[in-house]
Amino acid sequence: MSPVNAMSNDTLLKVEHLSMKFGGLMAINDFSFEARRGDITALIGPNGAGKTTVFNCITGFYKPTMGMITMTQRDGSKHLLERLPDFRITKEAKVARTFQNIRLFSGLTVLENLLVAQHNVLMQASGYTILGLLGIGSYRSEARKAVELAEHWLEKADLIDRADDPAGDLPYGAQRRLEIARAMCTGPELLCLDEPAAGLNPRESAALNELLQGIRVDTGASILLIEHDMSVVMEISDHVVVLEYGQKISDGTPNDVKNDPRVIAAYLGVEDDEVEDVIATVDHLEGGAN
Amino acid sequence: MEKSVTVAGKSASGLVWKGITEALFAAVIAFGLFVLYVGLKTDQNINNELVIVQRWGLLSVFVVIVAVARFLGVVFVRPYIDMRKLQKAQAGELDISAGKGFFHRNFLKIVLVFLVVFPIASVLLFGPQGSLKYVDNFGIQILIYVMLAWGLNIVVGLAGLLDLGYVAFYAVGAYSYALLSANFGLSFWVLLPLAGIFAGLWGVILGFPVLRLRGDYLAIVTLAFGEIIRLVLINWTDVTKGTFGVSGIAKASLFGLWSFDVGSPNNFAKAFHLPIASAWYKIFLFYLILALCMLTAYVTIRLRRMPIGRAWEALREDEIACRSLGINTVTTKLTAFATGAMFGGFAGSFFAARQGFVSPESFVFMESAVILAIVVLGGMGSLTGIAIAAFVMIGGTELLREMDFLKAIFGPDFTPELYRMLLFGLAMVVVMLFKPRGFVGSREPTAFLKVRKAVSGSFTKEGHG
Numbered sequence: 100m101s102p103v104n105a106m107s108n109d110t111l112l113k114v115e116h117l118s119m120k121f122g123g124l125m126a127i128n129d130f131s132f133e134a135r136r137g138d139i140t141a142l143i144g145p146n147g148a149g150k151t152t153v154f155n156c157i158t159g160f161y162k163p164t165m166g167m168i169t170m171t172q173r174d175g176s177k178h179l180l181e182r183l184p185d186f187r188i189t190k191e192a193k194v195a196r197t198f199q200n201i202r203l204f205s206g207l208t209v210l211e212n213l214l215v216a217q218h219n220v221l222m223q224a225s226g227y228t229i230l231g232l233l234g235i236g237s238y239r240s241e242a243r244k245a246v247e248l249a250e251h252w253l254e255k256a257d258l259i260d261r262a263d264d265p266a267g268d269l270p271y272g273a274q275r276r277l278e279i280a281r282a283m284c285t286g287p288e289l290l291c292l293d294e295p296a297a298g299l300n301p302r303e304s305a306a307l308n309e310l311l312q313g314i315r316v317d318t319g320a321s322i323l324l325i326e327h328d329m330s331v332v333m334e335i336s337d338h339v340v341v342l343e344y345g346q347k348i349s350d351g352t353p354n355d356v357k358n359d360p361r362v363i364a365a366y367l368g369v370e371d372d373e374v375e376d377v378i379a380t381v382d383h384l385e386g387g388a389n
Numbered sequence: 390m391e392k393s394v395t396v397a398g399k400s401a402s403g404l405v406w407k408g409i410t411e412a413l414f415a416a417v418i419a420f421g422l423f424v425l426y427v428g429l430k431t432d433q434n435i436n437n438e439l440v441i442v443q444r445w446g447l448l449s450v451f452v453v454i455v456a457v458a459r460f461l462g463v464v465f466v467r468p469y470i471d472m473r474k475l476q477k478a479q480a481g482e483l484d485i486s487a488g489k490g491f492f493h494r495n496f497l498k499i500v501l502v503f504l505v506v507f508p509i510a511s512v513l514l515f516g517p518q519g520s521l522k523y524v525d526n527f528g529i530q531i532l533i534y535v536m537l538a539w540g541l542n543i544v545v546g547l548a549g550l551l552d553l554g555y556v557a558f559y560a561v562g563a564y565s566y567a568l569l570s571a572n573f574g575l576s577f578w579v580l581l582p583l584a585g586i587f588a589g590l591w592g593v594i595l596g597f598p599v600l601r602l603r604g605d606y607l608a609i610v611t612l613a614f615g616e617i618i619r620l621v622l623i624n625w626t627d628v629t630k631g632t633f634g635v636s637g638i639a640k641a642s643l644f645g646l647w648s649f650d651v652g653s654p655n656n657f658a659k660a661f662h663l664p665i666a667s668a669w670y671k672i673f674l675f676y677l678i679l680a681l682c683m684l685t686a687y688v689t690i691r692l693r694r695m696p697i698g699r700a701w702e703a704l705r706e707d708e709i710a711c712r713s714l715g716i717n718t719v720t721t722k723l724t725a726f727a728t729g730a731m732f733g734g735f736a737g738s739f740f741a742a743r744q745g746f747v748s749p750e751s752f753v754f755m756e757s758a759v760i761l762a763i764v765v766l767g768g769m770g771s772l773t774g775i776a777i778a779a780f781v782m783i784g785g786t787e788l789l790r791e792m793d794f795l796k797a798i799f800g801p802d803f804t805p806e807l808y809r810m811l812l813f814g815l816a817m818v819v820v821m822l823f824k825p826r827g828f829v830g831s832r833e834p835t836a837f838l839k840v841r842k843a844v845s846g847s848f849t850k851e852g853h854g
Contacts, residue, residue: 158713189715196713204706206849207699208834208842214696215703216714221696228697228724232688238695246836262838267848285715 159185205267540732549705549852554615562737588734634748768827
């Protein structure tokens with residue numbers, strides 16, 4: 100266990116009995132897990148296992164058929180995410196997300212992308228536009244602060260030199276980092292990343308790991324991520340949840356999960372009757388080791 | 390010319406031959422296209438029978454124009470363009486790196502000075518009576534459309550919501566002024582903001598049901614909304630007097646200090662010892678609509694730098710991403726509709742004050758289409774581009790009325806303004822071919838760290854509704 104999660108063990112996100120039905124298809128079936136504050140929790144599983152559906156339920160883009168999702172903030176206030184509309188989940192419950200297929204505002208500059216993310220803060224400072232339009236109040240100083248925050252995240256994401264370029268002009272890896280920086284500009288306590296390393300080369304992947312570790316250390320934000328790249332998952336996550344056919348098949352530290360025979364079976368595609376053999380072998384090995 | 394021909398890699402005679410064949414081909418196509426529309430015409434004879442009139446002469450003029458234009462294009466214009474491109478490439482000159490001239494840099498200031506001087510200059514040049522045509526037909530008419538298009542630009546250009554019923558808000562503004570002034574005797578300066586507020590409220594009312602719609606669906610519903618308003622105006626005869634319209638609407642006064650009514654004691658012309666003429670009122674209206682346009686531009690420019698303006702543009706780029714960043718897309722869309730509608734309402738009340746008469750005929754779908762066409766042609770989101778487009782489109786159609794010499798070519802019954810829509814469409818096709826993003830396709834960023842770089846149109850999105 101890393102020292103970070105050892106010092107804070109309270110639950111940040113609690114998902115209980117989550118089910119999501121699309122017509123006759125049970126995409127998620129009675130799925131429960133917990134993410135602890137300060138942890139990087141990884142959600143893995145084969146393609147079509149329902150990972151992104153879980154994300155969409157947490158961030159309000161889908162309304163779950165059943166289940167309860169509780170977000171406990173640092174100050175102790177609790178939010179039931181399944182009852183909030185999507186924009187309030189970011190605004191009030193402090194959960195930000197990125198998307199599997201990058202969704203940047205490609206016609207806005209990199210800096211503008213980060214300013215849009217601070218909409219709610221600026222909106223309040225500008226007196227819901229009216230005071231700002233008349234030049235009354237603190238909008239000017241707040242706007243300067245917003246640019247400073249954007250600069251801070253641009254430095255972190257190594258995009259400061261491209262701040263005035265359109266976001267659509269950035270290379271793929273930079274777009275991924277910008278999307279994460281943009282989500283961080285909303286000031287989240289939980290950052291949900293949907294396959295942040297997809298399509299990145301090993302060097303970009305390493306830079307991403309660094310960025311994520313930096314986020315956790317600097318802001319204390321917890322991270323929930325979906326990832327296929329095992330080098331990322333195993334290196335940075337404290338806790339791994341494995342999903343297959345909408346059901347949880349494993350939950351634990353990266354090492355536990357790596358050796359879980361059901362996980363191996365899910366990934367390598369073992370026949371059903373062979374699964375028992377695998378389990379038996381693993382038990383035998385563990386017994387021998389003891 | 391010789392050189393350019395060899396540059397193009399073809400001998401001069403080969404090029405002329407190519408020009409002739411292409412011209413013939415174009416002539417055949419033009420004949421096929423126009424034979425039923427121009428060549429034949431149905432008419433009633435003296436016994437009220439429908440007869441077909443053949444107009445081979447007019448048809449041949451159309452065909453010859455197409456053929457000649459094609460020939461000139463192939464033989465002269467295209468080699469010339471190629472040559473210029475080649476020269477530029479050889480000189481290592483890029484479009485981006487070329488420095489801007491004085492005119493280019495100070496374009497906006499020059500235009501503004503011109504607009505301020507324009508009515509005075511036209512009075513001095515043509516006298517009070519002669520200036521009417523320029524100030525009223527050209528100046529005011531164009532500026533009304535500039536204002537409407539800038540208002541619609543907030544909805545379509547910034548927020549990316551395709552609104553085909555914008556004329557409804559124009560109508561609400563016009564009728565608010567007409568009815569409240571006729572029934573309650575309120576003055577223009579009280580009713581101008583009221584008309585804006587009413588139109589803005591209608592914008593919210595329209596906004597609510599269409600919030601969930603996107604793209605084509607949104608366009609259809611807004612179109613229907615525009616028609617509903619018009620039909621209500623026609624059929625609610627107790628209030629709106631139906632197709633007869635509301636007439637005798639009070640003129641706007643100069644802040645209540647001077648009136649433009651001929652009989653009143655504080656008449657503007659009398660007070661300043663000027664000859665009595667309708668031109669003074671028109672000049673006043675010109676400055677009024679100019680001020681309203683400037684207000685629209687100022688508010689739009691300021692709003693773009695506010696969080697709400699950025700949210701509108703973000704909404705155009707990607708609505709789902711907006712929601713993931715905690716932006717309430719419902720209120721964002723509603724404010725876009727309301728703000729755009731408010732400017733439409735201002736323009737409407739101005740229109741009523743100018744005409745002194747409003748009827749549902751002024752608010753047909755065609756008006757919405759023209760305003761939208763101006764926004765698209767100008768370049769969505771760009772105030773300068775839209776103003777240029779309004780100038781070209783509305784000024785161009787007004788100019789058609791002046792072109793009497795065309796009668797010498799097409800015959801004495803030729804009325805050029807009937808071909809307004811044909812030319813409108815042609816202009817749109819041509820502009821969209823060469824400038825698919827409109828006159829000004831790039832967008833100015835609202836904030837920058839080091840340098841303000843325009844964002845190329847290829848990155849911005851049109852919005853999905």
